[in-house]
Amino acid sequence: MNDVARPYPPQISIPATYMRGGTSKGVFFKLGDLPAAAQVPGAARDKLLLRVIGSPDPYEKQIDGMGGATSSTSKAVILSKSESAEHDVDYLFGQVAIDKPYVDWSGNCGNLSAAVGPFAVANGLVDAARIPQDGVVEVRIWQVNIQKTIVSQVPVVNGEVQETGDFELDGVTFPAAEIPVAFMDPAEGEGAIFPTGNLVDELDVPGVGLLKATLINAGIPTVFINALDLGYTGTELQAVINGDDQALEMFETIRAHGALRMGLIGDISEAASRQHTPKVAFVAPAADYVSSSGKEVRAADIDLLVRALSMGKLHHAMMGTAAVAIAAAAAIEGTLVNLAAVSGKPDSGKRHAVTFGHPSGSLRVGAEASFVNGGWYIEKAVMSRSARVLMEGAVRIPGDSF
The missing domain is CATH 3.10.310.10 (Diaminopimelate Epimerase; Chain A, domain 1)
Incomplete structure (x- = not known):
């Protein structure tokens, strides 16, 4: 029986977008939409994202969250207008563990990088004056985890992101619009490309x-x-x-x-x-x-x-x-x-x-x-991916989750 006398906190609602990028998908947030305690790195942010995704889950199914129980679908992204004049958007990626209570911030997700540009254009993180009525807008992304620049070419039709198209990507069932993505100077951090100094x-x-x-x-x-x-x-x-x-x-x-x-x-x-x-x-x-x-x-x-x-x-x-x-x-x-x-x-x-x-x-x-x-x-590495919004609105989690 439920203990009706016990006070349970209500759920809270957080604006969010569920997006596919390349062969991954994750929950995207604008930094300013997160509760104040989660707008800075730390335990509160990690706990919030864990609850959103549905981890830790000993069953490894993430039934009670937005995760899809694979490394490709247990991901979260936090975006904001860039603090750098040379970039449009700051991109922070969290790989959420499925069966353990932690979020790994040590690297980037290259697949979800393809969704960052479209999200930024659609959500006011790119200067409107730079967005053509029809054409391509170059979105310069600062990848916060690894402190590197990513340049995304986002197609625009009638002033809005073009998501549909005929570009096929193995690992993704349906075609979509092509988004070329360039990873500039992709050696992570300030380290050497070959940390040991050897090719083998x-x-x-x-x-x-x-x-x-x-x-x-x-x-x-x-x-x-x-x-x-x-x-x-x-x-x-x-x-x-x-x-x-x-x-x-x-x-x-x-x-x-x-x-x-x-x-x-x-x-x-x-x-x-x-x-x-x-x-x-x-x-x-x-x-x-x-x-x-x-x-x-x-x-x-x-x-x-x-x-x-x-x-x-x-x-x-x-x-x-x-x-x-x-x-x-x-x-x-x-x-x-x-x-x-x-x-x-x-x-x-x-x-x-x-x-x-x-x-x-x-x-x-x-x-x-x-x-x-x-x-x-390495000056840059280039590949083509695709991305699209799967759902937008808000996610809900219990108010005492973080």
Whole structure:
């Protein structure tokens, strides 16, 4: 029976928009719409976002929240007019854990980056004088998590964001308008693209042994491993990896030791509280396979195969930030990504653009690399995504959630 004498706080309503960006979706907020306690970083903000998304959930379903129980759908974005004269909007991303009570602020979401520009234009975060009646508006985004610039080309028709179109993105069921996104100088923070100074390192991983690895810091810190060294072909789909607890444990061990070697953590025990970064991915030369949707992907149409894990599970397609890392690594001769891309091809060397196969299909990405002052530099990495509003209005959470 309900204890009618006990006072329960009412729910509160917070303006929000539910958006898809690339192969991810999340809940978008304007900073000023959040309750005062959540407008600054800290426990109140984290608790609010956890309750909105429906975490922590021991059932791992997020039934009582907006999350979709995958790393691709357990996300939150906070946007505001930029404090920088060189940018239009400040973009803060939170990766919300599904079964644990924390929000990881250590990196960006490249897929949701594609939705930031359209949201900013539609919600008054871009100067109205810059928005054409018909055409394209360039939205300059400051990515707060990694302190980097993202430039988004947002299509506009009749003064409003054009969301519908015929651009198809593998991993997304329906076509939409194309949004080119450029990640400028994508090495995260002020660190080197290769934190160890090497294009290829050897990782001594307990239970696995010595593994060759490319440890790169572009888009998002990523640990690349050869698929063959792990007993895989690179054509695997989600069920093969996510249904194998031993495999998931192995990948988490590789990720933790990669994080330690990259200097992202000071002790191996810290990896458990930093699940969003680094990512771990395995690569292989191009091969024929059938994607998760039944689409045939031909080796002749791609340069290499890549499978990546996010928040402890094989991703259904490819994280946008990891795609940036792939583009950057492919552009530098001698990395494991580059070697997989040029394997068996007569024109070996760096690649200005590659098309890689992932579980849902393929994606083309590009990057320009140069060796400057004794180190590698990536001017920008570019890819096309799409985005659209799924629902807008307000989310509700119990008033004592934060």
